[in-house]
Amino acid sequence: MDKKKMFKIIDLHLEEEAGVPSNRELMWEDLGEWQMDSLKKMGMDSKHKLLDIGCGPLRFGTYAISYLDEGNYFGVEVWEPYLKLGRRILEEFEISKNYTMKIDRGFDYESFGEKFDFAIAQSVVTHMSVRQIDELLDVLKKVMKPDGILLFTFINNRFPYSVYYEMEEPMITPCKLDNAFFQALEKKYQVEYRKYPEGLERHPTGQAVATIKF
Ligand SMILES: C[S@@+](CC[C@H](N)C(=O)[O-])C[C@H]1O[C@@H](n2cnc3c(N)ncnc32)[C@H](O)[C@@H]1O
Secondary structure, three states: OOHHHHHHHHHHHHHOOOOOOOHHHHOHHHHHHHHHHHHHHOOOOOOOOEEEEOOOOOHHHHHHHHHOOOOOEEEEEOOOHHHHHHHHHHHHOOOOOOOEEEEOOOOOHHHHOOOEEEEEEOOOHHHOOHHHHHHHHHHHHHHEEEEEEEEEEEOOEOOOEEEEEOOOEEEEEOEOOOHHHHHHHHHHHOOEEEEOOOOOOOOOOOOEEEEEEO
Protein backbone atom coordinates (compact mmCIF):
# COMPACT_ATOMS: atom_id res chain seq x y z
CA MET A 1 0.00 0.00 0.00
CA ASP A 2 1.33 3.45 -0.76
CA LYS A 3 2.39 5.51 2.24
CA LYS A 4 -0.25 8.20 1.73
CA LYS A 5 -3.04 5.63 2.04
CA MET A 6 -1.43 4.07 5.11
CA PHE A 7 -1.22 7.50 6.80
CA LYS A 8 -4.84 8.17 5.89
CA ILE A 9 -5.92 4.91 7.55
CA ILE A 10 -3.94 5.83 10.66
CA ASP A 11 -5.53 9.31 10.67
CA LEU A 12 -8.98 7.74 10.41
CA HIS A 13 -8.24 5.58 13.48
CA LEU A 14 -7.34 8.69 15.45
CA GLU A 15 -10.34 10.69 14.19
CA GLU A 16 -12.73 7.89 15.17
CA GLU A 17 -10.97 7.34 18.53
CA ALA A 18 -10.64 3.72 17.57
CA GLY A 19 -7.25 3.15 19.14
CA VAL A 20 -3.69 3.03 18.02
CA PRO A 21 -3.13 1.22 14.73
CA SER A 22 -1.29 -2.04 15.08
CA ASN A 23 0.21 -4.75 12.91
CA ARG A 24 -3.25 -5.02 11.33
CA GLU A 25 -2.57 -1.74 9.52
CA LEU A 26 1.16 -2.22 9.06
CA MET A 27 0.56 -5.68 7.55
CA TRP A 28 -2.62 -4.67 5.74
CA GLU A 29 -1.79 -6.36 2.44
CA ASP A 30 0.11 -9.38 3.84
CA LEU A 31 -2.80 -10.33 6.09
CA GLY A 32 -5.57 -9.36 3.68
CA GLU A 33 -4.05 -11.24 0.76
CA TRP A 34 -3.29 -14.27 2.93
CA GLN A 35 -6.94 -14.45 4.05
CA MET A 36 -8.30 -14.06 0.53
CA ASP A 37 -5.85 -16.55 -0.94
CA SER A 38 -6.60 -19.10 1.82
CA LEU A 39 -10.38 -18.84 1.49
CA LYS A 40 -10.20 -19.13 -2.29
CA LYS A 41 -7.97 -22.18 -2.00
CA MET A 42 -10.62 -23.73 0.22
CA GLY A 43 -13.21 -23.13 -2.48
CA MET A 44 -14.75 -19.73 -1.73
CA ASP A 45 -16.16 -18.02 -4.80
CA SER A 46 -18.01 -14.75 -5.23
CA LYS A 47 -21.45 -16.34 -4.81
CA HIS A 48 -20.67 -17.61 -1.33
CA LYS A 49 -21.75 -15.95 1.92
CA LEU A 50 -18.97 -15.12 4.34
CA LEU A 51 -19.07 -14.40 8.08
CA ASP A 52 -16.01 -12.42 9.26
CA ILE A 53 -15.78 -12.96 13.03
CA GLY A 54 -13.88 -10.15 14.80
CA CYS A 55 -13.81 -8.20 11.54
CA GLY A 56 -12.03 -5.18 13.06
CA PRO A 57 -12.34 -2.00 10.97
CA LEU A 58 -12.97 -4.06 7.82
CA ARG A 59 -9.35 -4.58 6.84
CA PHE A 60 -10.19 -7.95 5.32
CA GLY A 61 -13.57 -6.42 4.45
CA THR A 62 -11.84 -4.23 1.85
CA TYR A 63 -10.79 -7.42 0.06
CA ALA A 64 -13.82 -9.60 0.71
CA ILE A 65 -16.56 -7.02 0.04
CA SER A 66 -14.90 -6.15 -3.29
CA TYR A 67 -14.67 -9.80 -4.27
CA LEU A 68 -18.00 -11.21 -3.10
CA ASP A 69 -21.33 -10.60 -4.79
CA GLU A 70 -23.34 -7.69 -3.43
CA GLY A 71 -24.46 -8.24 0.18
CA ASN A 72 -22.59 -11.50 0.78
CA TYR A 73 -20.20 -10.16 3.44
CA PHE A 74 -21.24 -10.19 7.12
CA GLY A 75 -18.91 -8.94 9.85
CA VAL A 76 -19.19 -9.07 13.64
CA GLU A 77 -17.12 -7.08 16.09
CA VAL A 78 -17.14 -6.21 19.79
CA TRP A 79 -15.33 -2.86 19.53
CA GLU A 80 -17.96 -0.25 18.65
CA PRO A 81 -15.70 2.47 17.11
CA TYR A 82 -14.85 0.02 14.30
CA LEU A 83 -18.39 0.27 12.94
CA LYS A 84 -17.93 3.86 11.73
CA LEU A 85 -14.20 3.48 11.11
CA GLY A 86 -14.95 0.49 8.86
CA ARG A 87 -17.44 2.59 6.89
CA ARG A 88 -14.87 5.36 6.44
CA ILE A 89 -12.14 2.91 5.42
CA LEU A 90 -14.42 1.48 2.71
CA GLU A 91 -15.07 5.04 1.47
CA GLU A 92 -11.32 5.62 1.37
CA PHE A 93 -10.97 2.48 -0.81
CA GLU A 94 -13.95 3.61 -2.93
CA ILE A 95 -15.88 0.42 -2.16
CA SER A 96 -19.60 1.05 -2.31
CA LYS A 97 -21.05 -2.47 -2.39
CA ASN A 98 -23.63 -3.51 0.22
CA TYR A 99 -22.36 -5.36 3.28
CA THR A 100 -23.53 -6.02 6.82
CA MET A 101 -21.53 -5.38 9.98
CA LYS A 102 -22.78 -5.41 13.54
CA ILE A 103 -21.53 -5.09 17.07
CA ASP A 104 -22.11 -8.38 18.85
CA ARG A 105 -20.82 -9.52 22.21
CA GLY A 106 -23.12 -12.50 22.61
CA PHE A 107 -22.60 -14.70 19.52
CA ASP A 108 -26.06 -13.81 18.22
CA TYR A 109 -25.22 -14.78 14.64
CA GLU A 110 -28.61 -16.35 14.08
CA SER A 111 -30.12 -12.85 13.97
CA PHE A 112 -28.56 -12.34 10.52
CA GLY A 113 -31.12 -14.87 9.28
CA GLU A 114 -28.48 -16.34 6.96
CA LYS A 115 -26.63 -19.60 6.40
CA PHE A 116 -22.95 -19.15 5.64
CA ASP A 117 -20.66 -21.07 3.29
CA PHE A 118 -17.49 -19.75 4.90
CA ALA A 119 -16.47 -18.09 8.15
CA ILE A 120 -13.13 -16.61 9.07
CA ALA A 121 -11.67 -15.62 12.44
CA GLN A 122 -8.23 -14.17 11.76
CA SER A 123 -6.38 -13.58 15.05
CA VAL A 124 -9.66 -13.71 16.99
CA VAL A 125 -9.83 -17.21 18.54
CA THR A 126 -6.34 -16.11 19.61
CA HIS A 127 -8.12 -13.74 22.01
CA MET A 128 -11.12 -15.76 23.15
CA SER A 129 -11.59 -17.62 26.41
CA VAL A 130 -12.07 -21.37 26.08
CA ARG A 131 -15.73 -20.85 27.04
CA GLN A 132 -16.12 -18.35 24.18
CA ILE A 133 -14.53 -20.76 21.72
CA ASP A 134 -17.07 -23.38 22.77
CA GLU A 135 -19.92 -20.85 22.39
CA LEU A 136 -18.57 -19.86 18.98
CA LEU A 137 -18.74 -23.44 17.72
CA ASP A 138 -22.17 -23.90 19.24
CA VAL A 139 -23.58 -20.98 17.23
CA LEU A 140 -21.59 -21.74 14.07
CA LYS A 141 -23.06 -25.22 14.09
CA LYS A 142 -26.45 -23.50 13.70
CA VAL A 143 -25.54 -20.88 11.08
CA MET A 144 -23.04 -22.66 8.84
CA LYS A 145 -24.30 -24.60 5.83
CA PRO A 146 -23.59 -28.33 5.84
CA ASP A 147 -19.93 -28.65 4.71
CA GLY A 148 -19.41 -24.93 5.47
CA ILE A 149 -15.90 -24.12 6.61
CA LEU A 150 -14.47 -21.93 9.38
CA LEU A 151 -10.87 -20.84 8.83
CA PHE A 152 -9.21 -19.58 12.01
CA THR A 153 -5.84 -18.73 13.47
CA PHE A 154 -4.68 -19.13 17.05
CA ILE A 155 -1.68 -19.42 19.32
CA ASN A 156 -1.15 -22.31 21.69
CA ASN A 157 0.40 -20.28 24.53
CA ARG A 158 2.18 -21.85 27.46
CA PHE A 159 0.54 -19.41 29.90
CA PRO A 160 -2.68 -17.40 29.70
CA TYR A 161 -2.79 -13.62 30.13
CA SER A 162 -5.43 -10.96 29.82
CA VAL A 163 -5.37 -7.40 28.58
CA TYR A 164 -8.06 -4.88 27.75
CA TYR A 165 -8.59 -4.01 24.11
CA GLU A 166 -8.15 -0.24 24.03
CA MET A 167 -8.71 -0.39 27.80
CA GLU A 168 -12.38 -1.33 27.33
CA GLU A 169 -12.99 -4.77 25.84
CA PRO A 170 -11.44 -7.74 27.63
CA MET A 171 -8.90 -9.44 25.40
CA ILE A 172 -7.88 -12.82 26.70
CA THR A 173 -4.92 -14.79 25.50
CA PRO A 174 -5.70 -18.35 26.50
CA CYS A 175 -3.37 -21.30 26.83
CA LYS A 176 -3.75 -25.02 26.09
CA LEU A 177 -5.31 -24.61 22.68
CA ASP A 178 -3.72 -27.93 21.83
CA ASN A 179 -4.90 -30.86 19.72
CA ALA A 180 -6.71 -32.43 22.68
CA PHE A 181 -8.72 -29.22 23.19
CA PHE A 182 -9.86 -29.03 19.57
CA GLN A 183 -10.44 -32.78 19.30
CA ALA A 184 -12.82 -32.58 22.29
CA LEU A 185 -14.76 -29.84 20.48
CA GLU A 186 -14.68 -31.87 17.27
CA LYS A 187 -16.39 -34.71 19.08
CA LYS A 188 -18.86 -32.51 20.97
CA TYR A 189 -20.07 -30.68 17.83
CA GLN A 190 -19.60 -33.50 15.32
CA VAL A 191 -17.38 -31.40 13.08
CA GLU A 192 -14.06 -32.01 11.29
CA TYR A 193 -11.04 -30.19 12.75
CA ARG A 194 -7.88 -29.89 10.66
CA LYS A 195 -4.70 -28.12 11.74
CA TYR A 196 -2.51 -26.65 8.97
CA PRO A 197 -4.79 -27.65 6.07
CA GLU A 198 -2.83 -28.63 2.99
CA GLY A 199 -2.01 -26.07 0.33
CA LEU A 200 -2.31 -22.92 2.46
CA GLU A 201 0.59 -20.50 2.75
CA ARG A 202 2.18 -19.99 6.16
CA HIS A 203 0.36 -17.35 8.24
CA PRO A 204 2.12 -13.95 7.88
CA THR A 205 2.69 -13.57 11.64
CA GLY A 206 3.30 -17.26 12.29
CA GLN A 207 0.01 -18.07 14.07
CA ALA A 208 -1.28 -21.62 13.88
CA VAL A 209 -3.92 -22.08 11.18
CA ALA A 210 -6.83 -24.53 11.29
CA THR A 211 -10.19 -25.25 9.72
CA ILE A 212 -13.43 -26.66 11.05
CA LYS A 213 -15.83 -28.24 8.59
CA PHE A 214 -19.49 -28.34 9.69
C1 LIG B 1 -6.31 -8.98 16.43
S1 LIG B 1 -7.81 -8.28 15.90
C2 LIG B 1 -8.08 -9.02 14.30
C3 LIG B 1 -9.05 -8.23 13.47
C4 LIG B 1 -9.38 -8.79 12.09
N1 LIG B 1 -9.79 -10.18 12.13
C5 LIG B 1 -8.25 -8.59 11.11
O1 LIG B 1 -7.64 -9.57 10.69
O2 LIG B 1 -7.98 -7.43 10.77
C6 LIG B 1 -9.00 -9.15 16.92
C7 LIG B 1 -10.40 -8.56 16.75
O3 LIG B 1 -11.35 -9.44 17.33
C8 LIG B 1 -12.31 -8.67 18.01
N2 LIG B 1 -12.98 -9.56 18.97
C9 LIG B 1 -12.50 -10.06 20.13
N3 LIG B 1 -13.41 -10.86 20.72
C10 LIG B 1 -14.48 -10.91 19.90
C11 LIG B 1 -15.75 -11.59 19.93
N4 LIG B 1 -16.12 -12.33 20.95
N5 LIG B 1 -16.60 -11.39 18.91
C12 LIG B 1 -16.27 -10.59 17.85
N6 LIG B 1 -15.09 -9.93 17.78
C13 LIG B 1 -14.21 -10.08 18.77
C14 LIG B 1 -11.50 -7.53 18.60
O4 LIG B 1 -12.30 -6.43 18.97
C15 LIG B 1 -10.55 -7.22 17.45
O5 LIG B 1 -11.09 -6.30 16.52
